[in-house]
Amino acid sequence: MDYKHRARSPGLSGQYTRSPLQFGPAADPERIRAMLLIRANQLARGGSGVSPALADALLAATTREDPPTIAFGGALGTGDLGALAALALQITGDEETGPFAPSDGLPFMSSSALTLADAALTLADLDRALDTAVALGAAAARALGTTAEHFAAEAFEDRHSAIRDTAARLAPSGADASPRVQDPFSMRLLPQSLGSVRSSWEHCRDATLAEVNGAHENPRVFADEQQIAHTGNFYTVDLELACGTLLRALAQDASLLLARLGLLMNPRYTGQAEFLGDGTPDATGAMMLEYLAAAALADIRDLAAAHGGHGVHLSLGAEEHAPFTPQAVRRLGQATGSYRTMLACFAVALRRLPGLDDLLGGLPERHGGLEDRDLSRELSDTASALDRIRLGGSRERTEGRR
Numbered sequence: 326m327d328y329k330h331r332a333r334s335p336g337l338s339g340q341y342t343r344s345p346l347q348f349g350p351a352a353d354p355e356r357i358r359a360m361l362l363i364r365a366n367q368l369a370r371g372g373s374g375v376s377p378a379l380a381d382a383l384l385a386a387t388t389r390e391d392p393p394t395i396a397f398g399g400a401l402g403t404g405d406l407g408a409l410a411a412l413a414l415q416i417t418g419d420e421e422t423g424p425f426a427p428s429d430g431l432p433f434m435s436s437s438a439l440t441l442a443d444a445a446l447t448l449a450d451l452d453r454a455l456d457t458a459v460a461l462g463a464a465a466a467r468a469l470g471t472t473a474e475h476f477a478a479e480a481f482e483d484r485h486s487a488i489r490d491t492a493a494r495l496a497p498s499g500a501d502a503s504p505r506v507q508d509p510f511s512m513r514l515l516p517q518s519l520g521s522v523r524s525s526w527e528h529c530r531d532a533t534l535a536e537v538n539g540a541h542e543n544p545r546v547f548a549d550e551q552q553i554a555h556t557g558n559f560y561t562v563d564l565e566l567a568c569g570t571l572l573r574a575l576a577q578d579a580s581l582l583l584a585r586l587g588l589l590m591n592p593r594y595t596g597q598a599e600f601l602g603d604g605t606p607d608a609t610g611a612m613m614l615e616y617l618a619a620a621a622l623a624d625i626r627d628l629a630a631a632h633g634g635h636g637v638h639l640s641l642g643a644e645e646h647a648p649f650t651p652q653a654v655r656r657l658g659q660a661t662g663s664y665r666t667m668l669a670c671f672a673v674a675l676r677r678l679p680g681l682d683d684l685l686g687g688l689p690e691r692h693g694g695l696e697d698r699d700l701s702r703e704l705s706d707t708a709s710a711l712d713r714i715r716l717g718g719s720r721e722r723t724e725g726r727r
Contacts, residue, residue: 360439402648402651403437404437409439410430410434413425432544437561454661455523458582476492485520511585518577519578522571525575529571568653572628582671583619601695611673692706
């Protein structure tokens with residue numbers, strides 16, 4: 326739709342607001358409310374030229390018991406046209422125009438508010454997951470006797486701040502170095518891998534916030550100068566590329582996470598029975614957790630591989646490239662869910678080692694010992710408690726990012 330390039334019928338009488346296309350998976354109420362708040366915030370920044378009453382109408386809609394019904398389908402990285410057109414009609418309701426003035430319809434849709442809401446909530450979810458990953462990594466390092474020198478502060482002085490911070494949170498307090506000269510990469514590279522994911526996360530967060538807090542309207546109205554500028558600031562390619570980088574960073578860290586889980590299955594590193602079982606012949610213990618985590622890793626790799634610098638040519642040639650930003654954000658959300666599954670598998674396996682109850686806080690109650698049994702309930706409970714898991718007695722940083 327080339328509403329960015331040519332004049333169309335004004336206001337709600339325009340064909341794009343009167344005939345929105347709602348198709349695809351439905352957005353959940355949390356994302357819909359975030360979409361409303363983001364669009365209200367963007368309008369409050371000025372520059373859209375729409376009626377001020379629209380921002381108030383969006384805020385009022387966030388308190389409704391039945392939020393608007395919005396679908397993800399039809400959005401590209403140049404605007405959530407269908408979602409915002411449908412939102413406009415639902416805010417209007419049975420009234421002819423509601424809070425809209427005759428010229429408000431098309432400027433109101435000049436936003437990717439639903440995609441940004443999806444990105445913001447996904448990044449918040451991944452933020453908590455990465456905190457948990459550091460706590461579990463630090464617990465594993467202590468439980469497996471990982472060489473303390475791998476996390477020495479002086480070795481990270483010239484690295485990115487996210488890597489330095491991660492190394493500091495992983496470093497054991499007063500622990501002696503292991504006699505091993507070099508640990509497996511999955512333990513030795515904990516600061517570099519998790520720190521790089523955090524750095525990519527920060528870039529993606531900044532790209533999202535720039536869109537959420539910007540008046541990236543088209544056309545952009547400059548009231549004081551009495552000027553209107555037609556721009557391409559609706560083009561969300563920076564966020565799309567940031568999502569791709571974060572997806573790849575998450576995929577490589579997930580590979581090391583699976584390798585760490587493999588160490589927990591190995592008596593050479595744990596001193597326990599194979600697969601952290603009870604030692605009876607043919608016991609499989611926690612082996613199925615490794616299989617489930619491997620399947621989740623396969624999903625993450627598939628999602629990362631699907632991402633690329635793609636776009637489409639549409640709108641009679643006027644829109645020569647629309648990036649797939651909404652699709653990239655949804656892939657990141659799916660990968661975050663799979664990463665959480667891997668973390669839950671790792672936490673359940675790690676807890677089968679002796680002495681971990683005092684080291685990790687926030688874990689749910691265990692449902693049995695080391696005997697072969699169904700781990701489904703324990704895994705489900707652990708997945709629900711992931712955001713509460715913290716390393717006991719550590720120097721974990723719990724503020725400053727949120």
